[in-house]
Amino acid sequence: MNAALSRLDARRAEAAEQFRTLGVPHRRVEAWKYSDLRAVTDAEAISKAGSAQWTIKHGSEGVEFVDLSGGSLPDWVRTHLGTLKSDSALGAASFAFAHSGFALRVPRGKPGEVRVSFASAGQARVLIVLEECASLNYVETVPSDLEGLQNIGMEIRVGDNAHFTHARTALASAKAVQISDIAGTVARNGSYRLYSGAFGAELSRLELKLSLDGEGAEAHLAGVGVLADGTHSDVTTHIVHAAGNTQSTQLFKNVAGGKSRAIYQGKITVAKGANGSDSRQTAKALLLGPRAEADLKPELEIFADDVKCAHGAAVGDLDVDSLFYLRARGIPEAEARNLLIRAFLEEAVEEIANDDIRAALWQAVEDALPRAMESHP
Amino acid sequence: MNMLEIKDLHVAVDGKEILKGLSLTVNAGEVHAIMGPNGSGKSTLSYVLAGRAGYEITSGSVTYNGEDLNALAPEERAAKGVFLAMQYPVEIPGVTTMTFLKTALNAQRRARGESDLDALNVLKRVREKAGTLKVSEEMLKRALNVGFSGGEKKRLEILQMALFEPKLAILDETDSGLDIDALKLVAEGVNTLRSPERAMLVITHYQRLLNYIVPDRVHVLSAGRIIREGGKELAHELEAKGYEQIVKDAA
DSSP states (O other), rough: OOHHHHHHHHHHHHHHHHHHHOOOOOOTTTTGTTOOGGGGHHHHHHHOOOOOEEEEEOOSTEEEEEETTSSSSOOOHHHHTTTSEEEEEEEEHHHHOOOOOOEEEEEETTTTEEEEESSSSEEEEEEEEEOOOEEEEEEEEEOOTEEEEEEEEEEEEEEETTTTEEEEEEEEEEEEEEEEEEEEEEEEEEEEEEEEOOOOOOEEEEEEEEEEEEETOOEEEEEEEEEOOOOEEEEEEEEOOOOOTTTEEEEEEEEEEESOOEEEEEEEOOOTTTTOOOOEEEEEEEEEETOEEEEEEEEEOOSSOOOEEEEEEEEEEOOOHHHHHHHHHOHHHHHHHHHHHHHHHHHHTTTTTOOHHHHHHHHHHHHHHHHHHHHOO | OOOOOEEEEEEEEEEEEEEEEEEEEEEEEEEEEEETTTTTTTHHHHHHHHHHHTTTEEEEEEEEEEEEGGSOOOHHHTTTTTTEESOOOOOOEEEEHHHOOOHHHHHHHHHTTOOOOHHHHHHHHHHHHHHHOOOOHHHHSSEEETTHHHHHHHHHHHHHHHOOOOOOEEEEEETTTTTHHHHHHHHHHHTTTOOTTTTTEEESSSSGGGTTTTOOOEEEETTEEEEEEEHHHHHHHHHHHHHHHHHHHHH
C-alpha cells in the first residue's frame, strides 16, 4: 500500500514538474494561439487556486464513489489516478495541485447516472472508470455565476463494450476563466459521446484528448456554442485512432455575437496500423456582427493506409437567400433570423438520444440566444 | 382600382439597369403571362415585386391595391397577399417543412390582425391541399426542400400558394426543370386557384406551361421593356417564330 501511495505521489510530483516546465500557455504556443491564458492569469494563481467546490448526485446502485480529499484511497483509484495525461499544462496542474475532486467507478455490466456541478473557482480532479459492459450518463454543469479561475481535470477510462455519455453545459460567466481538461481512453468496442454546450467566459477552454485504443472503439463529439458580447469559448479536441476499425465524428456549431470569439480546434491522428479507421469532422460558425470572430482549425495526422478522413470548416453570416425566402413567405426579419440560427445549431443537438439531456441543452441555447443576438454598434 | 399597376419602372442591380421602363397593369381575376428570353429581366421583375434587397427602383412606380409596394418589407407584402413562387426554392436544413408552413401562415395572420392557428388546425389545412399536389406526409416532416427533387420543390411552392391564399401570385419559371407529368400536376394546382379575386403573373421562357395555364394576356419582355402584348395566341406565335424574330418585328 505504501508503495502504491508513493507511486501516486511520484506521479503527482512529476505533474508539478511538467507544469513548471511547460508554464502557463500563451498565444505563441501553437495549441493556445487563440486563447492567451497568460493574459488573464499566471503560474502562481494557478498553483494556489485552491479547491473547486462541487456537488454530485449519483443515485444509481452499483456506482462506486470516492471523495479524493478523503484520507485513504482504494487501490483502483491509486492505480489509475494521474495516469492519463492530456497535452496541456493545465491538465498537469489540476493533478498536481488539486486537493478536491472525486473518482467514480461503474462496475462490470452496470448502468450509472451521475449529475455534477462545479460551482466555484479553484481546481478539481475527476477520475472515471467504466468497467467492461458498463454504461454511464454523466451530466456536468458549470453555473453562470462563476467568477475567478476554475480548472477541472478529468481522466476517463472506458472499458471493453462500455459506453460513456458525457453531457456538459458551461453557462456564460463573463468574469471567469474556465478550463476543463479531459484525457481519455476507450477500449475494444467501447464508446465515448460528448454533448457540449459552451456559452463562454472571459476565457473558456474545453480540451479533450481521447485515444481509441481498442479495435472498434468509437468517439462521437457534438457541441454548440452561443456567445454574447465579451465572451470567449475555445473547444480543442484531439482524437487518436490508435487501433483499427475505430470511428470518430466531431460536429461543432458556434454562434458568435457582439465582440466575442469562438474557437474550435480539431485534431485527428490515425496511428500506424489503425487501418479501417473512419473519422468525420465538421465545424461551422455563424458571426452575428462585424466584431465577432471565429477560428476553426482542423488538423489531420495520418500514419495508416486504409482510412477514411473527411473534414470541413466554414465561417459565415446567415444565408441571404434563406432569409429572403422566409421573409417573402411572411416571416418578419427578426423571427426569420431566429429561425435560421436555431436551425443552424439544432443539427448538433438533435442527435442526443436522451430526451432530458437534449431538452436541457436546448433550453440553455434558447436562454443564451437573445443576448448573443443583441446588436452592438 | 387595378390590383397591380407598374408604371415606367426602371430597376438597377449593382448599378446596372435591368428593367428600363416597364409598364404593366393587372386586374383581379386575370392571368397574365410574361415571356422573354434569358436576361430580359423576368426574374428581376419577380424579385422587385417580392421586395428582395439589392433591386433598386431608380424611377417609376409599382402600386398594389393603391399602395406603394416599394415602401413595404417583403414580409409585409406577403401578409397583404403578394406571393412569389420561386424559380429556385431554397433548402433550409434544420427547419421542417411543416414547422415552416405553420410559422409562415401564422406570421401572415398575425400581421393581418388575425389569431394564430394551432398545430392541428394548420395540419388539417395543409393536408386538404397536399393530397392533390402529391405532397406526402413524409415531405412535410423533412427539412424544408432538403433532398427534394425539382418537381417536389415546385409542388411545395404551389402548396404554399394554396395555403396562403394570396391575392397576387407571381410564378417565376415554375415550369423550369419539370417533366411533363410534374408540369401538368403543378398547372392543375395553379388552375384550381384561379378565382375572380385573385390575379396571377406567370413568368416563363417557354410557351409549354401556357398550354396548361391559359393566360388572359401575354406580354413579351425584352431588354427590360415590354415590346409586345396580346392574347393567348401571342404565346403560340412566339413559339413558332422565336424570340429573335419577335424582337426584330417590334424594333
